[in-house]
Amino acid sequence: MPSLAIKPLVRRHTEIGIVLISILLVLVFTATSEGRWANAYNIGTILQVTATLGLMSLGVALVIGTGEIDISVGSTFGIAAIIYLWLAVRVDPALAALVAVAAGAAIGAFNGVLIARTGTPSLIVTLGSLMIFRGLAIALTSGFAISIPYKERGGFSYFILGGDKIYNVNTGLIWLAAALIVLTLMLRYMAWGNRLLAVGGSVESAHSRGVRVNRTKISAFIICGLLAGLGGVLEAGKLGSADGSMGRLMELQAIAACVLGGCLLAGGRISLIGAIMGAFVLSSIQSYLIVMSVQPQWFVLLLGVIVVVAALGVRSLRRWALR
Amino acid sequence: MSSNHPLIRVTNLDLYFGVFHALKSVSVDFHAGEFVGLVGDNGAGKTTLIRVLCGIYAPSNGEVHFDGKRVTNFHPKLAIDQGIETIQQAVGLCDNLSIARNFYLGREPVKRILGIPFLDFNKMRDKSTRVIRTFGLRDNVSADDEVEQLSGGERQTVKIGRAVEFKNRVLIMDEPTNHLSVREREHVNELAIQLKEQGLLVIYITHDISQVHKLADRIVIMENGEKIEDTQADAMSLEELEAVIRHGGRTVEKDHMH
Amino acid sequence: MAAFETRTVAMPTIRKLARGSGVGAIAGVVAMLVAFTLIDFSGWWTIQTLSNVMHFASILALLAMGQALVIISKEIDLSVGSVYGLSGVTFISMQADLGVGGAMIAALIVATLCGLVQALAVVKGGLPSMIVTLGGLFAFRGIIYVWTGGSVRGFPEEARMHWLTRMFGGELFGIEAAFFWMLLVLAVLSLVLWATPFGNRLLATGGDAESAATRGVRTDRVKMGAFVMCSILAGCAGIVTLADQPQTHVTLGELLELESIAAAVIGGCLLSGGRGSLVGAVIGAFIVVSFRYELIALGAPSSWFITFVGIVLIIAVVFNQWLARWAGHNV
Numbered sequence: 001m002p003s004l005a006i007k008p009l010v011r012r013h014t015e016i017g018i019v020l021i022s023i024l025l026v027l028v029f030t031a032t033s034e035g036r037w038a039n040a041y042n043i044g045t046i047l048q049v050t051a052t053l054g055l056m057s058l059g060v061a062l063v064i065g066t067g068e069i070d071i072s073v074g075s076t077f078g079i080a081a082i083i084y085l086w087l088a089v090r091v092d093p094a095l096a097a098l099v100a101v102a103a104g105a106a107i108g109a110f111n112g113v114l115i116a117r118t119g120t121p122s123l124i125v126t127l128g129s130l131m132i133f134r135g136l137a138i139a140l141t142s143g144f145a146i147s148i149p150y151k152e153r154g155g156f157s158y159f160i161l162g163g164d165k166i167y168n169v170n171t172g173l174i175w176l177a178a179a180l181i182v183l184t185l186m187l188r189y190m191a192w193g194n195r196l197l198a199v200g201g202s203v204e205s206a207h208s209r210g211v212r213v214n215r216t217k218i219s220a221f222i223i224c225g226l227l228a229g230l231g232g233v234l235e236a237g238k239l240g241s242a243d244g245s246m247g248r249l250m251e252l253q254a255i256a257a258c259v260l261g262g263c264l265l266a267g268g269r270i271s272l273i274g275a276i277m278g279a280f281v282l283s284s285i286q287s288y289l290i291v292m293s294v295q296p297q298w299f300v301l302l303l304g305v306i307v308v309v310a311a312l313g314v315r316s317l318r319r320w321a322l323r
Numbered sequence: 324m325s326s327n328h329p330l331i332r333v334t335n336l337d338l339y340f341g342v343f344h345a346l347k348s349v350s351v352d353f354h355a356g357e358f359v360g361l362v363g364d365n366g367a368g369k370t371t372l373i374r375v376l377c378g379i380y381a382p383s384n385g386e387v388h389f390d391g392k393r394v395t396n397f398h399p400k401l402a403i404d405q406g407i408e409t410i411q412q413a414v415g416l417c418d419n420l421s422i423a424r425n426f427y428l429g430r431e432p433v434k435r436i437l438g439i440p441f442l443d444f445n446k447m448r449d450k451s452t453r454v455i456r457t458f459g460l461r462d463n464v465s466a467d468d469e470v471e472q473l474s475g476g477e478r479q480t481v482k483i484g485r486a487v488e489f490k491n492r493v494l495i496m497d498e499p500t501n502h503l504s505v506r507e508r509e510h511v512n513e514l515a516i517q518l519k520e521q522g523l524l525v526i527y528i529t530h531d532i533s534q535v536h537k538l539a540d541r542i543v544i545m546e547n548g549e550k551i552e553d554t555q556a557d558a559m560s561l562e563e564l565e566a567v568i569r570h571g572g573r574t575v576e577k578d579h580m581h
Numbered sequence: 582m583a584a585f586e587t588r589t590v591a592m593p594t595i596r597k598l599a600r601g602s603g604v605g606a607i608a609g610v611v612a613m614l615v616a617f618t619l620i621d622f623s624g625w626w627t628i629q630t631l632s633n634v635m636h637f638a639s640i641l642a643l644l645a646m647g648q649a650l651v652i653i654s655k656e657i658d659l660s661v662g663s664v665y666g667l668s669g670v671t672f673i674s675m676q677a678d679l680g681v682g683g684a685m686i687a688a689l690i691v692a693t694l695c696g697l698v699q700a701l702a703v704v705k706g707g708l709p710s711m712i713v714t715l716g717g718l719f720a721f722r723g724i725i726y727v728w729t730g731g732s733v734r735g736f737p738e739e740a741r742m743h744w745l746t747r748m749f750g751g752e753l754f755g756i757e758a759a760f761f762w763m764l765l766v767l768a769v770l771s772l773v774l775w776a777t778p779f780g781n782r783l784l785a786t787g788g789d790a791e792s793a794a795t796r797g798v799r800t801d802r803v804k805m806g807a808f809v810m811c812s813i814l815a816g817c818a819g820i821v822t823l824a825d826q827p828q829t830h831v832t833l834g835e836l837l838e839l840e841s842i843a844a845a846v847i848g849g850c851l852l853s854g855g856r857g858s859l860v861g862a863v864i865g866a867f868i869v870v871s872f873r874y875e876l877i878a879l880g881a882p883s884s885w886f887i888t889f890v891g892i893v894l895i896i897a898v899v900f901n902q903w904l905a906r907w908a909g910h911n912v
Binding site for chain 1: 657702706707708709711712713715716717718719720721722723724726727730731839842843846852853882884885886887888889890891892894895898899902903
């Protein structure tokens with residue numbers, strides 16, 4: 001019976017579903033688009049979007065791992081992009097990026113501390129900060145876009161912060177790969193990762209074993225804010241401009257990517273590579289709709305359907321594996 | 324035992340969860356006016372058997388007869404309507420509702436005004452107040468108080484009172500005295516004995532063998548989803564009872580004891 | 582007769598009072614009105630401002646009451662803004678074919694279907710409502726985009742003058758009709774919640790679903806009821822809005838899900854389920870909308886409004902939670 005071999009695999013690797021979906025989508029998209037989807041330029045674009053969305057999804061996955069949720073990442077993304085662009089023309093871009101990422105981490109810390117110290121549901125707190133920082137982003141830009149003049153975009157800092165490509169792929173992907181490796185190491189081989197998943201699995205049990213639940217949660221929120229900020233910097237570096245609505249609805253895409261990637265919203269079970277694959281699938285679909293000149297509006301509709309169907313699919317796959 | 328005709332008759336009951344064989348051909352009779360202790364180790368199948376009786380699980384094979392009639396549909400609501408009540412430590416009362424509202428939850432009395440069913444607050448309050456007084460809740464607890472304010476023993480008392488008030492015929496108590504103080508435990512056990520004497524069938528699940536040996540008329544022991552012993556409580560000493568549970572079945576126990 | 586050692590239950594009256602949900606909202610509204618009066622008397626206490634606030638607060642209140650029902654059942658509905666928009670678009674678009682009355686019914690049917698589909702996915706699919714309604718938020722918004730293609734639609738003159746349009750969008754004694762509809766819904770829903778078996782079961786399902794199920798309550802049906810009612814209320818809010826201003830745009834109702842959750846939470850609904858107040862939700866809506874108008878009156882850029890709602894939301898949720906714990910609730 002083949003299922004005997006597959007079931008334990010599915011049970012341990014929640015990302016199997018998304019890997020299958022990605023392979024299938026790549027095949028279908030390649031076959032049906034007559035080269036418009038599967039060409040070097042388009043794949044490069046998809047990977048750039050995957051990089052920024054993927055960084056955000058990694059952070060959200062960590063928060064989901066602790067059994068909480070962060071829906072403020074889209075606003076964090078926008079704030080970081082604006083801070084980066086505003087500073088980059090005044091000081092060295094590397095310093096600007098550092099400040100922007102630190103701001104992202106600060107927003108994450110704000111969320112985490114409020115949630116952990118007051119015991120308030122994370123959905124509400126991060127909903128609050130979604131609104132606070134979105135309003136701030138629009139107010140700071142007063143409705144206009146801020147940008148870096150094209151001639152000033154040069155030097156290594158710009159290059160490495162999403163401003164250019166190597167081998168046809170945006171440098172943002174390097175950051176995504178680095179984040180994935182570091183976080184995977186932390187999650188698998190450090191006590192922190194063990195504690196993070198323990199908190200998500202059962203707060204009481206983790207607490208009774210002496211895990212500092214609050215600290216663990218706060219750290220997850222900080223990393224989440226930090227990664228969302230980094231995503232914002234890379235996106236700003238690529239576009240060279242940003243307005244107050246930058247990153248809107250991206251929090252929803254990031255959550256969708258995590259769910260697609262096999263992260264359980266109840267906490268305790270996440271897959272980092274799955275979350276990135278989820279981001280890849282979402283950006284592939286978006287790009288497919290564009291190259292096939294389908295109205296881009298369909299993406300919003302599809303995204304909604306995909307979220308629910310993916311959640312259902314992940315759930316039934318897991319149920320089957322556990323039976 | 325008050326009558327020859329069993330109130331609940333379980334015959335050759337099998338239950339599978341996927342490939343897991345949770346209940347293995349269990350047959351057992353329960354009579355009205357009887358206090359049956361159901362014991363066994365964790366995972367022995369006690370709670371699973373009970374969940375079939377109160378309609379949460381439907382059996383894979385075998386029959387359940389209630390009051391002489393074969394049960395074909397299994398649903399908690401049907402079980403409650405038939406007068407089978409389950410009392411568990413953790414569930415049964417909603418913290419956020421008043422005692423009166425909890426009392427009638429699921430079968431609220433209504434007064435129709437313009438055809439719209441409104442809750443009959445007077446009836447809910449009067450009846451639940453009378454019951455909590457009869458069952459010995461302290462005087463400063465009112466039926467309008469939220470359950471959240473009650474202690475563990477008081478909660479069990481409300482549940483038992485509710486079971487009696489609705490003219491139940493079967494009272495299943497699943498570890499009813501866990502986490503209770505000594506006095507509260509005695510009170511709950513006294514109430515259970517009273518109910519038996521009023522003619523109810525009481526099925527009492529516990530890990531506390533010495534307690535159930537004192538209380539029960541009959542003891543049913545389960546192990547690995549099977550019934551391994553079914554005996555009058557006074558036909559077996561406490562030591563023998565413990566030995567059976569420890570060694571899992573009479574055969575082993577015989578080798579050991581003789 | 583008391584069998585157990587007596588614990589003191591006697592608590593100060595004020596603490597008893599605080600056990601009721603919605604007390605925080607009333608405290609909040611008083612504080613807000615005092616603050617607004619002190620800051621800016623002339624801008625706030627004018628007929629024009631108050632009438633605008635009442636109008637939009639009534640519309641948000643319709644959404645917030647639906648959200649409150651869902652939150653009380655321990656779920657959440659993120660799709661109300663899109664359902665509001667989609668019902669509104671249906672109402673306006675179908676008018677040409679079905680007339681005003683028919684379009685209104687069509688809009689309500691669309692809203693009901695939105696609620697039903699999501700409820701089924703939550704209850705039968707066993708998925709977290711956050712994910713399902715997140716999907717709904719996208720999907721229904723997507724339908725609006727695809728359907729209208731981004732175009733603006735409106736009513737012709739005779740439809741604007743139709744008696745049904747006037748009934749939902751007009752005025753009575755100089756007060757917007759929306760306000761009266763909101764009061765009617767508030768009265769009916771409060772009765773349903775506190776004085777009918779359904780309400781009792783809804784509170785029980787949110788408070789402790791497992792216990793409710795052991796009492797024979799069909800918690801899945803109760804939750805479905807809450808979701809469908811929430812979507813229908815969102816549809817009603819859409820109709821009431823568009824009967825007054827019969828023009829749609831694709832962003833109609835965006836961010837309303839956030840505002841409605843904010844209003845419900847400010848009004849004392851606890852996300853832990855089983856506790857909440859419809860009056861509180863209405864007051865919460867009033868607070869949210871008042872902030873918008875006060876900021877406009879103060880001449881702040883409109884984007885600050887979002888920031889303020891966020892701050893008020895966080896303060897309200899922390900305060901309400903603290904209040905509930907202080908009053909002795911286990912949340």
